[in-house]
Amino acid sequence: MSRPPWVLTSNKAFRERYQLLQPGDLLLGRISLKKGEEALFLDLASRGVQAYPPLLAQALSRSKTFQARVLSEFMPPGTLVIYDRHDLLRALGYYGRMGVQELVSKADRANCGLGIHLWRDIEEVYNHAGYPPLEYPFVLQPRFRELRDIRVVILGDYWEAYERQNPYNFRNNIYFGGQSASYVLSPEENQFCKLVLERGHFPYAHLDLIYCEKGGPFLNEINLRGGLKGALITQEDYEKKVEALSRAFLKAWLKENPGAQVF
Numbered sequence: 001m002s003r004p005p006w007v008l009t010s011n012k013a014f015r016e017r018y019q020l021l022q023p024g025d026l027l028l029g030r031i032s033l034k035k036g037e038e039a040l041f042l043d044l045a046s047r048g049v050q051a052y053p054p055l056l057a058q059a060l061s062r063s064k065t066f067q068a069r070v071l072s073e074f075m076p077p078g079t080l081v082i083y084d085r086h087d088l089l090r091a092l093g094y095y096g097r098m099g100v101q102e103l104v105s106k107a108d109r110a111n112c113g114l115g116i117h118l119w120r121d122i123e124e125v126y127n128h129a130g131y132p133p134l135e136y137p138f139v140l141q142p143r144f145r146e147l148r149d150i151r152v153v154i155l156g157d158y159w160e161a162y163e164r165q166n167p168y169n170f171r172n173n174i175y176f177g178g179q180s181a182s183y184v185l186s187p188e189e190n191q192f193c194k195l196v197l198e199r200g201h202f203p204y205a206h207l208d209l210i211y212c213e214k215g216g217p218f219l220n221e222i223n224l225r226g227g228l229k230g231a232l233i234t235q236e237d238y239e240k241k242v243e244a245l246s247r248a249f250l251k252a253w254l255k256e257n258p259g260a261q262v263f
Contacts, residue, residue, distance in 0.1 A: 004259040007250070013263040023048030024257070028250055030058055030224060035109070038062060052249045053224055054201035061224045064115075065108045065137045067200075074196050074219035076212060078142040088129050091140060095122045102143035105134060111226075118143060144212035149220070150183050152193055152207045153231055155241040161185050162230050180230030192217050204245055 006025040008014050011032045018040075027049060033040060041059045044051070051058065060067050065081045072079065078098060082088050082105075095103065103125055107115025117133060119125045128134045153160045161183040185193070193207055196219055206226030209217040228235055254260055 004261050005257050007253075007260050007262040009262060017263070021047060021049050025049050026250075026253060026257075026260075027051040028246060030061075033062070050253075052246065052253075053203050056201040057203070057205075057224060060200050060202075060222065063108055064106050064139050064221065067219075067222060068139045071196060071200060071219055071222070074192070074199075076141060076144070076210060076216075076218040076220070077214045080140045081137060082129065082140050083137045085126075085130065088126055092122050092126065095142070098142070100142045104141050104143050106139040106141070107133075107135075108137050108139075111223075144210070144214070146211075146213040148211040148216075150185075150189075150209040150211075150217075151180075151226075151230065152185065152205075152209060153226075153228070153233060153238075154193065154197065154202075154207060155204045155233075155238070156245050158233070158241055159185070159190075160232055161189075162232075164230060182232070189217055196222060203249070204242065 007028055008017060009028045014027060014031060041055045045055050060070060068075055068079055068081045078100060080091055101121055103119045103122060105117045130136055149164045151162055151164055162180045163183045164180050196207060197205060205222050205224060207222045208220040210220045211217060228238060
């Protein structure tokens, strides 16, 4: 028996009605999933359930390895996703042919620079992989010496960019001793960001651009949310803008789905 489409506005409503969701229903807001529940994104998509932010963007925000696979065309040269020892054995030859020595690994779900490690060579990675602190899966990249790191905050029409530097640590993280300076994006950089957002279905984002000796801009990471240390926008204004984007989406969606029930 058909029913009007649903709009679920909380994770409580999502959990309670998960099995009853139908094509055309809308999940409004980010879905809170436990580690290991990410396959629910696939189930929701296959059932025709809609979401804001879109399911792809939410899934990408949760996983650095997923980002490196889906958004690989935007990533710096030499970026690999390592799922198991077989991938790592292939990486041995790959980096050897490239002449790469030092490498940087990124834990799949760690943020604030906490999951980033520097390795002297690929053999050192091989000897530690699969055990803490380098559990599978992870992202592996060459260490770039001539690195510029630019954080871009995109909230609808609001765009802000600032460059992050840390002279005492290869992790350009402001929370642990880094500094920031305002940055003006070029038209080419604006277009690059738009292409990344489009590919990942991001309605808004924290996007990290990098330049290195291989060129740029390249995508380092992207997320629906991120730290604002170093940004001009305040946390309060940030939340207001995200809420405004959500309300605008819902208003337009309800016009196309009259009679929808909101929970």
